Amino acid sequence: xKQGSSVALKVxxxxxxxxxxxxxIALIVYSFNESKLVTxxxxxxxxxxxxxxxxEQIMSAAWVSLKIAxxxxxxxxxxxxxxxxxxxxxxxxxxxxxxxxxxTAPLVMPEVITGLSLLLLFVSLxxxxxWPAGRGVTTIVIAHTTFCLAYVAVVVQSRLASLDxxxxxxxxxxxxxxxxxxxxxxxxxxxxxxISGWLLSFTLSLDDLVIASFVSGPGNSTLPMVIFSKVRLGxxxxxxxxxxxxxxxxxxxxxAAIVIMHRQNRFKDTNK
Amino acid sequence: xxxxxxxxxxxxxxxxxxxxxxxxxxxxxxxxxxSLAEAMIxxxxxxxxxxxxxxxAYLTFKVTFGNYLYLFESRFYLDAYLSSLKIAAISTFFAxxxxxxxxxxxxxxxxxxxxxxxALVILPxxxxxxxxxxxxxxxxxxxxxxxDFLLATGIIDQPIQILQTDFAVYLGIVYTYxxxxxxxxxxxxxxxxxxxxxxxxxxxxxxxxxxxxxTLPLAKPGIIAGCLLVFIPAxxxxxxxxxxxxxxxxxxxxxxxxxxxxxxxxxxxxxxAVVMLIVLVGPIMFMRNSNKEAE
Amino acid sequence: xxxxxxxSTVQTQSVPTWRQKDAKPFVQIEQITKQFGQFTAVNSxxxxxxxxxxxxxxxxxxxxxxxxxxxxxxxxxxTSGRILIDGVDMTGIPPWExxxxxxxxxxxxxxxxxxxxxxxxxxxxxxxxxxxxxxxVAEILGMVQLGHLAKRKPHMLSGGQRQRVALARSLVKRPxxxxxxxxxxxxxxxxxxxxxxxxxxxxxxxxxxxxVVTHDQExxxxxxxxxxxxxxxxxxxxxxxxxxxxxxxxxxxxxFIGNVNLFDGTVMDEERxxxxxxxxxxxxxxxxxxxxxGAPNQNVxxxxxxxxxxxxxxxxxxxxxxxxxxxxxxxxxxxxSIFKVRLNSGKEIRITQPNVSREMxxxxxxxxxVFLSWGADSCVVLVA
Numbered sequence: 001x002k003q004g005s006s007v008a009l010k011v012x013x014x015x016x017x018x019x020x021x022x023x024x025i026a027l028i029v030y031s032f033n034e035s036k037l038v039t040x041x042x043x044x045x046x047x048x049x050x051x052x053x054x055x056e057q058i059m060s061a062a063w064v065s066l067k068i069a070x071x072x073x074x075x076x077x078x079x080x081x082x083x084x085x086x087x088x089x090x091x092x093x094x095x096x097x098x099x100x101x102x103x104t105a106p107l108v109m110p111e112v113i114t115g116l117s118l119l120l121l122f123v124s125l126x127x128x129x130x131w132p133a134g135r136g137v138t139t140i141v142i143a144h145t146t147f148c149l150a151y152v153a154v155v156v157q158s159r160l161a162s163l164d165x166x167x168x169x170x171x172x173x174x175x176x177x178x179x180x181x182x183x184x185x186x187x188x189x190x191x192x193x194x195i196s197g198w199l200l201s202f203t204l205s206l207d208d209l210v211i212a213s214f215v216s217g218p219g220n221s222t223l224p225m226v227i228f229s230k231v232r233l234g235x236x237x238x239x240x241x242x243x244x245x246x247x248x249x250x251x252x253x254x255x256a257a258i259v260i261m262h263r264q265n266r267f268k269d270t271n272k
Numbered sequence: 273x274x275x276x277x278x279x280x281x282x283x284x285x286x287x288x289x290x291x292x293x294x295x296x297x298x299x300x301x302x303x304x305x306x307s308l309a310e311a312m313i314x315x316x317x318x319x320x321x322x323x324x325x326x327x328x329a330y331l332t333f334k335v336t337f338g339n340y341l342y343l344f345e346s347r348f349y350l351d352a353y354l355s356s357l358k359i360a361a362i363s364t365f366f367a368x369x370x371x372x373x374x375x376x377x378x379x380x381x382x383x384x385x386x387x388x389x390x391a392l393v394i395l396p397x398x399x400x401x402x403x404x405x406x407x408x409x410x411x412x413x414x415x416x417x418x419x420d421f422l423l424a425t426g427i428i429d430q431p432i433q434i435l436q437t438d439f440a441v442y443l444g445i446v447y448t449y450x451x452x453x454x455x456x457x458x459x460x461x462x463x464x465x466x467x468x469x470x471x472x473x474x475x476x477x478x479x480x481x482x483x484x485x486x487t488l489p490l491a492k493p494g495i496i497a498g499c500l501l502v503f504i505p506a507x508x509x510x511x512x513x514x515x516x517x518x519x520x521x522x523x524x525x526x527x528x529x530x531x532x533x534x535x536x537x538x539x540x541x542x543x544x545a546v547v548m549l550i551v552l553v554g555p556i557m558f559m560r561n562s563n564k565e566a567e
Numbered sequence: 568x569x570x571x572x573x574x575s576t577v578q579t580q581s582v583p584t585w586r587q588k589d590a591k592p593f594v595q596i597e598q599i600t601k602q603f604g605q606f607t608a609v610n611s612x613x614x615x616x617x618x619x620x621x622x623x624x625x626x627x628x629x630x631x632x633x634x635x636x637x638x639x640x641x642x643x644x645x646t647s648g649r650i651l652i653d654g655v656d657m658t659g660i661p662p663w664e665x666x667x668x669x670x671x672x673x674x675x676x677x678x679x680x681x682x683x684x685x686x687x688x689x690x691x692x693x694x695x696x697x698x699x700x701x702x703x704v705a706e707i708l709g710m711v712q713l714g715h716l717a718k719r720k721p722h723m724l725s726g727g728q729r730q731r732v733a734l735a736r737s738l739v740k741r742p743x744x745x746x747x748x749x750x751x752x753x754x755x756x757x758x759x760x761x762x763x764x765x766x767x768x769x770x771x772x773x774x775x776x777x778x779v780v781t782h783d784q785e786x787x788x789x790x791x792x793x794x795x796x797x798x799x800x801x802x803x804x805x806x807x808x809x810x811x812x813x814x815x816x817x818x819x820x821x822x823f824i825g826n827v828n829l830f831d832g833t834v835m836d837e838e839r840x841x842x843x844x845x846x847x848x849x850x851x852x853x854x855x856x857x858x859x860x861g862a863p864n865q866n867v868x869x870x871x872x873x874x875x876x877x878x879x880x881x882x883x884x885x886x887x888x889x890x891x892x893x894x895x896x897x898x899x900x901x902x903x904s905i906f907k908v909r910l911n912s913g914k915e916i917r918i919t920q921p922n923v924s925r926e927m928x929x930x931x932x933x934x935x936x937v938f939l940s941w942g943a944d945s946c947v948v949l950v951a
Binding site for chain 1: 277280281284285287288289291292293295296297298299300302303306316370371373374376377378387389390391392393394395396398399400401402403404406407408409410411413415417447450500501504505507508509510511514515525528529532533538541542545548549552556559560
């Protein structure tokens, strides 16, 4: 009975994993397809990778996106760490409930709403104060920082929650003032969370289509915007190549991160 | 000394607070404000609420609920909201159905296997959302792999239309949001004490009974969190209906997008957003409260 | 109120500070109250602790002992009242400026720093030169016999070693006052005993005042110069260890520390150095060799420790401090045996007897009728 149910479970879960990976694998395989007709197999080729790097529109959009992702992730890490710290370490203050709401809501807020509301804010601000003058990299960075901040805050907050608070008390007891306490004890201990928050922000920013479409100006297309305008008209082999490159890069990074964390955990467990 | 401390504390609180107030909270007020304006051909394309007429020293304050009335009078918007909720709810249900066995299997695996399986779930979550939706386009096309497969196995003898149907939208939502369902489910299932199942069986419960009477109730927080994490963003989804759905696939996120980008009716788009937000406030608050309980 | 006798028997050559009338306390806790919302964790506690004491705060969980310790360290601000250390009012002084160090129950060793760096952490905050820091770190690590592990990270140490690092780290700044939160809680029994003596040796050597929080009465008994027993946010008795055991001031202390038999009764006759009490529990009279302050006819409890009751099959002819009953339970514990005896009144009492003889044949056993007696000097009258 028990055996049977576990086989059924494995089959169900296995089907789930096939569902998760089949499209990605198909995409990768077809990126090496010689034929221009994406669905007809014409033999192995790296042709579309060459085309991809020759496509200036994609390359320049990629550069814009990388720049935005880097700045947004960095800003979001700083602000998100502060927010996570405030939420888990500061005792009750006026507005704490509000801050909690502002930090959790962006995680599930439909992107069309976030995008529209930020655009309308920027337009109103420009009308009233003349800033920001037009829309472009700056407005995208502000928008991305805002929604990535929430992710960083949540990651940092959960790390702080699992962190033994007596470590911080011990540091105070040994004479560390709040600032040195933060930099010498708290920050090194939550660094892994901040790093993963940064990486998450970076990928989220690199991937965002909807919000960027609202708040970007003419001539400031990000990579997802260019991809979207291409694939709307149908499947294109260059995008397959691009997708493969991005997926492979991210996969290597994620796998490396998981292997490192797994080792560290094992290390910790044996010494408990 | 203490006042310096208090100042520092206040600065630490204020920096993220002000940022979020300025770029998360106030924008909603702006959306609300503009939803009360009228569309017009101008830059920006809406009428001001307050107008100062200097020659007569008149301050006019003009608010219109016309946009909202229009939303409720026209079948189209109501249908779009309902259809979004329906698509999101059905997709959430299927994500739960597919996600639960995966989460359960991961939670019951040996540590090394668990790490590998968990990595397999997290990996798609880190890869581009847009590209994962795009991947399905190639599969679902008339001459795509899915049709090829169905033809080859003889299930169908004519290629069928899968892309640009509601079915493709369900598929896309379940697929892209599946990790959001699995992760919270896994977290609660992993915490569960396995002795409870032994205890239930020892007390005479058959495996399916102990599943429904012990496992499922204990997994409730994870189920709720996972469902909300899928449902809420799915309601406002734009990319998936735009790429996978047909022209008749009604989703409110897409309506908002078109209202804004194609019709350039900013006030109406704002009203659509405000109503969507009101619809979603319930689930969002619910999620916050269940988060608080979990803490 | 208290039934507190003269305790001249324990006097040694030098009189401990806390018994000298004009001694100046080192730590003065003045009517400290701490409330968390509606909950009162510490309720108007006043306490004086003297230089070189090893003072134990003893109590169950939720008794307020840890909150009191945290207020001394400065992690919690009292709701009202104040604390003076060496005459200086600590109100509003943050933890990093207090002349106090704490050893945490969890040890709170910084996981990302080596043993050496953990110990040096506090010294560096004082801005000492690195040569001085190194010298003092080496010195204290030598003292706790950890010099050879200086480069290790905390997770590479055993529980006992971690405990010694934590101790070294809190001592290296030479605080005037060391606070220890359940210092031995996480160690196994053998290591505990070793460490207890180690702590006492260090305290003796360094001349630092220790305040130890513990829930373990044996630990408190062994370590402490004095014990403050806490319950529900109050200190219910402050006294030397043997006094806490032999002369508990109230029912809570009597029952919390060790085992005790309590007989309820009414005061019949009260003189300066003796009290007679009628108790229906023993169906007879109790005579106690000290007076109590209070009205005659008041209801009191009389406490007698299990080991102070004589038990025998031979009838005893005594008018007071004797009764009879039937053995209802026996537990053989090796060095001693525990008997439960049901008295005629239905009350069950507990008696322990050392197992002097190896012979099993003539042992007292189930259903034996036994006669019990005790001395007037073994009883304590509890009013509260």
